[in-house]
Amino acid sequence: MKHTVHLSKSTTSRRSFLRKGLAVGGAGAIGAGLFANGLPAFAEAERSAGYTAALKVLDGDMDQYIHDNTEDEFTHFTFINAYLVSKGADPVNLDTFRTLPSSKATGAQDIGRLTNLMQLTVDTGYWTKYRSRTKNPDFGDTFPPAVPGLLKGQFPAIPRTDDDLKGFKAGKTPTIPDHLQAIANTAGFHFAFIEQGGTSLYPSLAQRVTHPEVLRILLSIGPTETQHFQTWQDKAGNAPPLTDPTNGLVFPDLNNPPSEDTQTNLIMPEPTIFLSRKFPVVSIIRPTETEGAAMGALKALTDDGLFIGQSDEFFALLRKLAKQADAARHGG
Numbered sequence: 001m002k003h004t005v006h007l008s009k010s011t012t013s014r015r016s017f018l019r020k021g022l023a024v025g026g027a028g029a030i031g032a033g034l035f036a037n038g039l040p041a042f043a044e045a046e047r048s049a050g051y052t053a054a055l056k057v058l059d060g061d062m063d064q065y066i067h068d069n070t071e072d073e074f075t076h077f078t079f080i081n082a083y084l085v086s087k088g089a090d091p092v093n094l095d096t097f098r099t100l101p102s103s104k105a106t107g108a109q110d111i112g113r114l115t116n117l118m119q120l121t122v123d124t125g126y127w128t129k130y131r132s133r134t135k136n137p138d139f140g141d142t143f144p145p146a147v148p149g150l151l152k153g154q155f156p157a158i159p160r161t162d163d164d165l166k167g168f169k170a171g172k173t174p175t176i177p178d179h180l181q182a183i184a185n186t187a188g189f190h191f192a193f194i195e196q197g198g199t200s201l202y203p204s205l206a207q208r209v210t211h212p213e214v215l216r217i218l219l220s221i222g223p224t225e226t227q228h229f230q231t232w233q234d235k236a237g238n239a240p241p242l243t244d245p246t247n248g249l250v251f252p253d254l255n256n257p258p259s260e261d262t263q264t265n266l267i268m269p270e271p272t273i274f275l276s277r278k279f280p281v282v283s284i285i286r287p288t289e290t291e292g293a294a295m296g297a298l299k300a301l302t303d304d305g306l307f308i309g310q311s312d313e314f315f316a317l318l319r320k321l322a323k324q325a326d327a328a329r330h331g332g
Contacts, residue, residue, distance in 0.1 A: 237264030
């Protein structure tokens, strides 16, 4: 993707926007588009009764939450694109990369996809990161995954074929096979993984911009990502402990033994170190370090398996946008 830029000789703030805000805006548009596509295409009950029932084990309103979260992300993508156009830039268009296969399960939407939801390796370190009172990734700290098994393979977050739906029986108290529930559990933890990335990305990018209007956009969109993250973290905490009989994936009981590192009802950020260890601990979003923030987000999504099957051109585009966003400097 190439940006077409028209500069006004008399508008210093416009130059400032184009120099420091355009790349950040483009990265934000791509991020919103990918976050939206990181949610399953089974949000409505009539699409897949079995999968919807398994999701509702996490919360009875899961289908509504998925619909609302997806709508939010698409509005972010559409708005940022419109704003880019208003400043003389080409909008971000990812349609040419909608080449990944859809699920073949009954009820799935047969559309070309940007993201792969059938081979995920989900890092649930965000769970312990937000519960730690002594560590912060901005200090180089690392965090153990809450569900270690999700890092040891490639697991589906949506039914791939009707084989993944076998054994489901509808009714007031539906019979949900452990394999199908494991897919829904994976989706729940993956939702939170996606949204914790957006929660950090917007405040990190906001520190890179100069134009006050661009800053306003990032500071206005960012908190909605935090709302998404807290919602999904809460719902993932309801994932029932089980072992998937088809692949051995284990979802542990995060409350047994009791530990603040995994306690499911700690859905608000625990206070931790920030800026310097000499300061008192504080409840914060983390990380918010700006150095390499966009490239870091791209790496995390790639490691997650979200882009398995995508083209070299796709990765080249994302790397270009991420590098441009990371190269922007406030006041530089």
